[in-house]
Amino acid sequence: MKSACWARSGRMHMNRKMDEVTYKALIVAPLLILLSVTLFPFLFVLVVSFFKVRSYNLDSSWEFAGIQNYLEVFSDRENITSVLNTVLYIIYALGVEFIIGMAMAALLLYVKEKYRFSLILPFLIPLLLAPIVVAMLWKQVLAYDGGLLNRFLSIFSLEPVVWLSPEPLFGGNLSLQQSLNMTHGFISLLLVEIWQWTPLFVAGFLVSFSILRKEIIQSAVMDGASPLRIFTDIYFPMAKPLLYGLVLLRVMDMLKVYETIWVFFGNSPAFANINIRMVTTGIDIRNYSYCSAFSIVVFLLIFIVLILGRLLLERAGRLYYAD
């Protein structure tokens, strides 16, 4: 009887040990696969960035270049322009999307709760479209000859505009406008971005506003807070964590923008962002080592953005569904 008990407990012990091994294997195995498919290319790019590697010597011996590639990356004006283009793109688009999204959500709060989400549903359609499709559609809309927008302007007897050009948007200080990317072409890019992604902010704001208990608002009303103060004191601070998360997601997405710029302007350096620049140097020119160095720099920049984003989320505090 006793031995049977021992045998059973021994079996249980073995089973538990097996289970632990299985659990660990189930975690470690995919982790190893993930590391191999992400870490290996990263290390490869890192190594390549310290050599001179072009298409003609890819299969033969590589000449060690030290930090030469990095020095070239930092001295190349087009690289700096591409980083600036990316940063300005994010700042402008995010700012406009955030403000319009917030304003629309605030207005939608006045709509009866059961109609709110059905009302924004049609606006969510652009989110479902592939970026390349959106880019092609808008290229037609913004075309100089026969474009929908210019035809619309002609109704009011307005001159057609070369939307996809590096022409400054306003008169006056042209160089300032150009350095701030206030050009027809850049604004057209932003227009597409804002058209497609603002609904996400509307939905995000609306969700974060809607989860607040009505008593919180009623309490503020009893205290004498105006609608604007209720918005700035209650709605916005309490929605902050969710919105900061949304902003971070959009920043990550905007760092990946490629299709619209490529469809509108090809490889034009005036509009190139980091992705266009990487494709130009890596695939078009086939300067692998140079492109690798540029990629590593961009990677570090994104890493810094991520850390800042994390700090931002920590500062935003907890999500307050109810209390």
Place this chain on the structure above:
Amino acid sequence: MLELSGITKILNKNRVLDGISLSITTGEFFAILGPSGSGETSLLNVIAGLLKQDSGSIVINSIDVTNTPPNKRNIGMVFQNFFVYPHLDVYENIRYPLRYINSYKTSEIPGRIQEVANLLNIGHLLKRKSYELSGGEKQRIALARAIIKMPSLFLLDEPLSSLDYQLRLKIRTELKHLHKTLNKTFIYVTHDQAEAFYLADRVAIMQGGRIVQVGTPRAILDKPNSLFTAKFVHSYYNELPVVSTGEGDVLDSEVGPLRIENDATVNAIKNAKGRITSFIKCQDILPVQTGVHAAETDNILFKATIKDVLYVSDMHLLVLDNGLRMTVLSQDYKSSDEITASIEKRNILLFDEERLLGSLG
């Protein structure tokens, strides 16, 4: 202090408030009690100005506030599901109402906040984040936020319902003390009978958007004016259908014929509407010594066998084979025991479908 007349409100085609008229005096602790969905919270929201009534008027301190915005009514409110602004610390939570009223000089505010916090025993929590606090502490902050405005009227909408039982008992004692200290008018909505009767000077019973009875706790407990109120305010009771034997002053019941000795009740029965029911609180059925005979007492006396003994809070509920139930403190009773019990005739209340007809004795 507060005069409501003819308050009516229709929400989603339901008449949630149906011609409510009420008068509450200064310094009174007034409880509104009713089952869920009776309209108590809606009534509170109408008084606060958060819900616009369809008809009727509201007068607070002799001023008609029917169309006055909520923040101008000088009311402090504590909500059922909201105690604190979670993104603000305790100090800022209490200070929040002062952002919009100029009752104090800026230099006076910290002292005043400390004073109110000390009154509620949360003076040591002022620097804490709201989400770090317990339910009871949050509840006190909600009270502090109401008190800091020094309103003349406090509206409390089931403020203790989300707290655990022990904490509820503790805070309700503190609330009673706070009411005495502040000497202000409190209107307190609850579904908890014990809470209402413990706290209030007067209680209003609500049913289907109407106030069906207003009175002191004692008056309502002893003389509920309808079967609904009787059943709602008493936890353990017997509801016995009775029928007239044709003699006018005798009713037939499961425990035998009941002779009505109260003339007013006999007359009321003549005008009874629908079915007549007798109502006996479980604690009004008392065990008696064996050997006592019916002839020796004026009470209704009966013998029965105990079918079951149930433990309810700190009492025992005896279920008898004649269908009656009674509560006793003693632990000496077991299933299958024989018991002799008596009911005072004045404790047998008779109701028709609308109102109290009177007592048997």
